[in-house]
Amino acid sequence: MTTSEPLIVVPLKHYGRWCWAALTLLLAVAAMNSIVNNANFEWSLVAHYLTSATVLAGVWMTIKLTVLSLLLGFAGGAVLALMRLSSNPVLVAVSWTYTWLFRAVPLLVQLFLWYNVAALYPHLAINLPWVGLVWSAPMNSIISPFSAAVLALVLHQAAYAAEIIRAGILGIGSGQNEAAKALGFDRWQTMSRIVLPQAMRTILPPAGNEVIGQLKTTAVVSVIALQDLLYSVQIIYQRTYEVIPLLMVATLWYIAMTSVLSIGQYIVERHFGRGVAAQGRAPWEYVNDFLGFKQKRGKI
Template sequence: MTPSNVPQLLPLGSPAGTAATDQSRRTKVVPLRHAGRWVGGAIAFLLAAMTAREIISNPRFEWGVVGHYLAAGPIIRGLMTTLELTALAMLIGIVFGMVLAIMRLSENPVSRAIAWLYIGLFRGTPVLVQLIFWFNLSALFPHMAIGLPFGPPLLLVDVNALITPFAAAVLGLGLNEGAYMAEIVRSGILSVSPGQRQAAGALGLSRAQTMRRIVLPQAMRVIIPPTGNQVVGMLKMTSIVSVIAMSELLYSAQAIYTQTYETIPLLLVVSIWYLTVTSILTVGQSFIEKRYAHGSATPAPSSFSGRLRRNLISFRSVTP
């Protein structure tokens, strides 16, 4: 490159340099316009408004009947049963999932084989079949003997009295959930670097201490989001226990509309309660995710109010 081709830098004090600086100061940064995005949003809002108006104004929905049954005694009792089933089934699923995940990662081949068989069995058969199987367990084992192996039984339990519809629902949902939670917990444990376990062992920590104090707190960032999805899915999955005459939310609504023939209003009542509870669970999940996101390079999920405020600021910035 010859000296004549080298670009000349103008000093700031020169007239040309001052004019260039003033020109850059007068330049107004105009945000990029997204006309297609706003047009699409307007069309979606218009369609949503039209749908909402049609639903609200349609007398066949019988919103007065919906309001009457929304807090009715049978519906509330069914809702409480649904929440109880969800909590107990998820508790069993999480505990079994953690144990099975640790067994799958164990160096003992027997433990790995047992965990693999359990997960394959419960993930490979429909949960509805498992529910009906547990409900009819007394057909295979009328009595359950409790005592020493190969010794006389110390206690005989009537399985038909033990396996009530509620117990069958908890067992069917909880044991099935344990197979799915095992894979979620295993993925979270594997997301932690093996070097941290080796460093903990070098410091003298046992495997149990390493898992409890080092691995699991870091794995929770990976475990919590899919676990939250499983909780929401479990809440809705409890509706299938109506096949074993369990009086949960949907079964309670069915018992009413089979007598009154108000099918659509009762289904709307059930849907409103499911939407309410799932919304509360989603908010709780976001708080738990923020709690375990401290110290992580991945930003914590923002709240709904934060996203709304950010979108309003963005809207004002592009408004002329």
């Protein structure tokens, strides 16, 4: 009795893939070499200003605006989405009108309106029946550049978050609700335990884009002299006339903050996508597959 020879498995050669990869890498190296060796960027000044006190104060303001607008914006968006899905026609109409209005008006216009709201309402007062004036304050003392920026960003973000959350909820089949009713779940239990955990898989990718977009959108507050990252570098280059190095400082900080948010989005998506075949993949996983680290020559 003779034994058969072991079958040698040879991975398929992807010559075209390697050629395109080499060409792309060559172009990327050429572009990086051009940027690094271009003296007009003045990288020494970029390194000098990257951690200056003024720039770091602007970075902190940008982070605060981003966190507040996202937390409050998505909380408001969740309420608006549930109102839109309600069987109450008044709640549906209010939610639809809010979303339509705040998506129709540009954020920059909303920012200027909130910043100048004292022209419409010079005083904010609380009057109670049979009591009279309880509290009053000048609107200018209430609406500062920071509060105007937070109001504009939160109200604008809530309108977009509402549509993202509503789309995710509608993507869950009606059979899930029927199964929850059969198990005796009420509406809140159905939404919190069954619908929303599944809807997160649909909500997270566009929500992640909104998070990153909101970080960059905060740059508009510089027009009302609020010292965010962009306004901080403007303060410096208006004094020193070193425009390009300071803009590169802002660019590098935005890239760093966006990269952190992208990693966070990837981790959260993988958490909620457990058990699903089609999940988001990290860039290093594609590199591993491309280099063939998991495709080793073997025997069968």
